[in-house]
Amino acid sequence: MFLIIGRTIKESFINFWRNGWLSVAAVSVLVLSLFVVGAVFTMGMVADNVLKNVEGKVNVSVYFKSDVSEEKISQSKNDLESFKEISSIEYVSKDKALEIFKKDNADEPVIMQSLEEIGENPLLASLVIKANNPSQYQSISDYVSNASFKDDVSRINYGKNKDLINRLNGIIFQSKKIGLVVAGIFGAVSILIIFNTIRITIYTHKQEIEVMRLVGASNMFIRLPFIFEGILYGVIASLIASLILMVAIKFINVYASSVVSSGNLFTFYLSHAPYVLGLQIAIGAFLGITSSWIAMQKYLKI
Amino acid sequence: MKRESKIKKEEDNIELEDRIEELEVESDSTLVRFDHVSKIFKNDKAILDNINLEIKKGEFVSIVGHSGAGKSTLLKMIHVEESPTEGSVYFDGVSLDMISRRKLAYHRRRIGMIFQDFKLLPQKTVFENVAYALEVCGTPKAEILEDVPQILDIVGLGDKMEKFPRQLSGGEQQKVVLARALIHKPLVIVADEPTGNLDPNNSLEIVKLLLDINKLGTTVILASHDHDIVNKASKRVVVLDHGKIICDDAKGKYKIC
The missing domain is CATH 3.30.70.3040 (Alpha-Beta Plaits)
Known part of the structure; x- marks a missing residue:
């Protein structure tokens, strides 16, 4: 079992590397969508924090x-x-x-x-x-x-503050909604691109797949490399996306520090970074697996 | 209408009894049995038409016929690359319809396949090509290192393990394929036109190897339209024509009856 997983993971890394520009394209689109997801998520957390502050007053x-x-x-x-x-x-x-x-x-x-x-x-x-x-x-x-x-x-x-709160609430709600829609669009695009990448991987490995079936490789063994490849795209993209998000927040920090109660947006982000990263990895892996799966259903004959 | 269906039912019953009888006789001597197998494609053309064929363990069977007679389709049914439209194929006493997709891989490990176009992986060496068959089945490394050179010695390629397929002659490549087919210690070797791309000398060598393997107890099913090699084998010959078996000689020569 471990032998199979080890061999398939190795296989997927090799695929990732040999695909070169295709991998770059897939990862960069995924980075974009995960960046948006991360940004929306962080914004949501900041907004909640701001709202709590104002409500306290x-x-x-x-x-x-x-x-x-x-x-x-x-x-x-x-x-x-x-x-x-x-x-x-x-x-x-x-x-x-x-x-x-x-x-x-x-x-x-x-x-x-x-x-x-x-x-x-x-x-x-x-x-x-x-x-x-x-x-x-x-x-x-x-x-x-x-x-x-x-x-x-x-x-x-x-009543003085009431309007302010209502307006703030409205703005936050609207921007969350827009953010989610944008993230959804990017997500759909990344599914398409990863799907295409995996499709090409399947195509270039036609011969190997045929031989694998011939000599009695289990379905799992044939499929796993493609699943792992999808996950690999997701994880790499989410790491890059969170790095970009961190740098972006570091830049914004100068202008926007006062919005959070602690007074420092960057440290606020860092304290919540594990959640953001976790969410991004989860979504990235999900997108990767989904698109691999669709590609296999369509193009991989077992 | 009613009467018709009754007659049909009686026929079915008789058939069922026949089958049960057959099953009892089958016990362990039959390896592959085609039971009223037909394959009809969308355009109503019957590739195989009501085939009944029994191959015993340890037999060497040559299946001959024109191209398009249905040889390949027949062989593909053994490793469930194709499924019959009607009838059933039994392997080692079990109907292949009963094998789930998940179990299919394990079924295929009991069969060694050889093809006209070799199907070797060009970027892997001879050793790696044969080892690959074990790797994908999750065999431990130590076992691979032990088994692969042994098999390659048997087919006479012990000294060419590190060569790539393109550096070998056609005959040698086919021997690599044979080694790969043997690595799982299969119950049967299914060879679909194994000599189609080879010159007469190499063809004879491959047939000799197949005969040797058969002597050691492995069943061999060979599809070919090459007179020489079928005659050289001089074993059971089954002649297919337009999807039907027209001849089945226990000690036959190549002929179109």
């Missing part, structure tokens, strides 16, 4: 009227805490709000000055609510605006 702020007491607010907070969808509620008092505001605008002398002129604290106390899932903000804000303490509420600050 979303919250609903419920501002209370300035005459509402602190007790009442904490009562409302208790009321809201029974909500399953809410992951955290933070109470921001008037003083705290002022502190944050001052810090944020420390280098804006005009604002600081006008604040001083007002004399008292113009800011309102608020509850900052974070939900488990961004889609739940709507219902939370609906609840607050109909709650028992609705008369104490000055305004609910929600």
Whole structure:
């Protein structure tokens, strides 16, 4: 068994080498399609990461009227805490709000000055609510605006980020879709090209195949070299594709580092590289085997 | 209509009984049996027409006839390169219809094939050509190194192992093919016009080798339209004409009856 596999693998390497330019053509088309697959996959991971970041920054702020007491607010907070969808509620008092505001605008002398002129604290106390899932903000804000303490509420600050998230989601979805279509087209083209390469290999080995059948080589022995050849195309192409992808990301890194939370797209890619490479090898081998198989069904008489 | 089918059924029954009888007689002396074998191609031309032929173990059978008489098709059925349109071919007591594609390779290892056009691999040496037959069947290297030179010695090419086929004469090439056919220790050597491309001297040598092999117990089936070599063999001769057996002589000469 191992003897057979060893001999057939050797045979497929020789085929690969002797086919020369044909192999180059097959591999380069496969590299293209696997590059697209890898790029789409990486983009998807980056997009998910970005989305998570943005989602983490979303919250609903419920501002209370300035005459509402602190007790009442904490009562409302208790009321809201029974909500399953809410992951955290933070109470921001008037003083705290002022502190944050001052810090944020420390280098804006005009604002600081006008604040001083007002004399008292113009800011309102608020509850900052974070939900488990961004889609739940709507219902939370609906609840607050109909709650028992609705008369104490000055305004609910929600919706600013919502559009952004929706748009981001849409863009990511669309680009994933386009990416998959492009990858599919390239995949189909590579199947055709590998199919043709294997067909020619079968043709050039007509004599050997005939002799093999004659002397009683098992079907597996006759077929395996072609299957291995297909896998070989897949694996070599996926290695090259992931190398190109790595270099490409290294280049993009300078411009696009800020998009991921860790701040470095390249290291982000490297930490996920095994998945990308694994996916590429799997798809590459699958394409190789599929096209070999079709070619054999059509041209290899057993 | 009904009556017809009844008669047909009775006929079938009789046939079945015949077959069972035959099977019992067959036991282990029959190697190849053609049972009412016909081969009809799409244009309704019958290449083989109701062939009944039995070849015993250890026999040397020459099959002769004009080209197009169906010799090659008959031989191809033995190693299941062709299948009969009607009837069955039995090999060593088993119907070849029963052999699955997967098992076909193992069936073919019991048969050594020789052809007019040799079918040697030009980029491999004599040794490699013969070794190839073992390699593709998964024989270990040590065994290959032992068996191949032995067989090549038997056919008289022990000193030309490292030569390429193009460096050999036609007769020598055919001996390489013979060595390759023998390497699996087959039950039968099937030779389809083995001397078609050879001059008379080389032809005689090949026939002598085939006779020697036969003496050692291997069945030989030889298709040829060469008078000399069939007469030289002077063994059983089966004459095919237009897909039918018209003569079957136990100790025959080449003739068109």
